[in-house]
Amino acid sequence: MxxxxxxxxxxxxxxxxxxxxxxxxxxxxxxxxxxxxxxxxxxxxxxxxxxxxxxxxxxxxxxxxxxxxxxxxxxxxxxxxxxxxxxxxxKCRLSLAVAKNAQYNSLEDLEGGNIATSYPVILGQYLKEKGVKATIHEISGSVEIAPSIGLAEAICDIVSSGSTLFMNGLKEVETIFRSxxxxxxxxxxxxxxxxxxxxxxxxxxxxxxxKNNKYILLNAPEDQLQEIIRILPGMRSPTVLPLAEKGWNSVHSVIQEEEFWEVIDQLKAAGAEGILVVPIEKMIL
Incomplete structure (x- = not known):
């Protein structure tokens, strides 16, 4: 095979x-x-x-x-x-950075300057799109040191938290690519x-x-059931099961992670109680 x-x-x-x-x-x-x-x-x-x-x-x-x-x-x-x-x-971003004490107003400030990077292709395409001409110095590793040794006025490097730039006396000024x-x-x-x-x-x-969704179970009073169903559309529609206590239903549905807290606030305001949230290992449509 x-x-x-x-x-x-x-x-x-x-x-x-x-x-x-x-x-x-x-x-x-x-x-x-x-x-x-x-x-x-x-x-x-x-x-x-x-x-x-x-x-x-x-x-x-x-x-x-x-x-x-x-x-x-x-x-x-x-x-x-x-x-x-x-x-x-x-996830990370490819950004331009200059010395903390450098004056920087816009990308045009780098016109005619020098930029050190390990990503000359992406940087070159970006500068061309923006109509800025600068000399690109391709180096591998330790890009952050370039401004302090006089090799370049700016660098273009991968940034996650920004702590590496800070420790090397640099500030992020432009994001040119998200990865x-x-x-x-x-x-x-x-x-x-x-x-x-x-x-x-x-x-x-x-x-x-x-990973992007949560499974939710809650108790809903009968008189608020339709409003709660409206808030919780689910993959198709929520599952509704009557509870032993008359006038109450158990509602099961799925919420997208990015909408989670907003939806929870709406459910509480609509009278939902006993809200239980469960992570989903896999979800097949």
């Missing part, structure tokens, strides 16, 4: 989150220390553990069929791969491998929906 081969970063937070997602999809595999290859015991997939910068190239060349990388890496490398799925974790983990695929997958990929994407969708 044919298998699909996936490239995953061999270490780091992105690797941990990627492997955690695949395990939540019910895929069993081993990834011991220094292990560069592994096969799943219960799904037709083989793992390659690689440097993140190498993953787009391996997928383009067909050594790996699919891979999980940061979108910033996929775009920067410019390989012939497509994004099959946005995964919603390892998250993405599942990329090659352009020449066989029909059988595409079918395996579809099965994997189905599992990922179920896990993601589970």
């Amino acid at each position: 044919e298998k699909i081969r996936i490239a995953v970063q061999k270490s780091g937070r992105l690797s941990e989150d990627s492997l955690s997602l695949l395990r939540e999809c019910g895929i069993k595999f081993s990834n011991g220390m220094r292990k560069l290859k592994s096969e799943a015991a219960n799904f037709p997939i083989e793992f390659l553990f690689l440097r993140d910068d190498d993953i787009p190239g391996y997928v383009e060349d067909g050594v790996a069929d699919i891979g999980i990388v940061g979108e910033n890496v996929a775009v920067e490398k410019g390989r012939e791969v497509t994004i099959a799925k946005r995964l919603g974790f390892s 998250e983990a993405v599942l990329i695929k090659g352009t020449a997958l066989s029909a059988e491998k595409l079918e395996i990929l579809d099965r994997l994407l189905f599992r990922i969708d179920a896990v993601q929906r589970g």
Whole structure:
């Protein structure tokens, strides 16, 4: 039976989150220390553990069929791969930063200046779109030191919390690209491998929906039932079960995570009691 081969970063937070997602999809595999290859015991997939910068190239060349990388890496490398799925974790941004004491009013302040970065392609495209001309100095690692040693007036680097910039005497001034983990695929997958990929994407969708929704149970008085049902549309409509106590019903539904607290406030105002919220492991439509 044919298998699909996936490239995953061999270490780091992105690797941990990627492997955690695949395990939540019910895929069993081993990834011991220094292990560069592994096969799943219960799904037709083989793992390659690689440097993140190498993953787009391996997928383009067909050594790996699919891979999980940061979108910033996929775009920067410019390989012939497509994004099959946005995964919603390892979110960060690529931003411009200058010295804390530097005067900065707009991007035009960098006209004719020097910017140090490990992402010359993304930065170059951004500057071109904005009509700003600056010299890009490509360096790998320790980009934050560039202004203090006189190499550049600004840097362009990945930012999560901003603490690294702060510790190096820098301030963030422009966000030029927002990134998250993405599942990329090659352009020449066989029909059988595409079918395996579809099965994997189905599992990922179920896990993601589970994370993005909450299962809710509550007690609703009969005279407020219709109002509570209006607040809780659910996947189709809420489940309503009569309680032993006359005049009361148990209502079961699903709430999207982003709407959760607003909906809870509305339910309480409508007379709902005994509200119980349960996490959803997987959700299949």
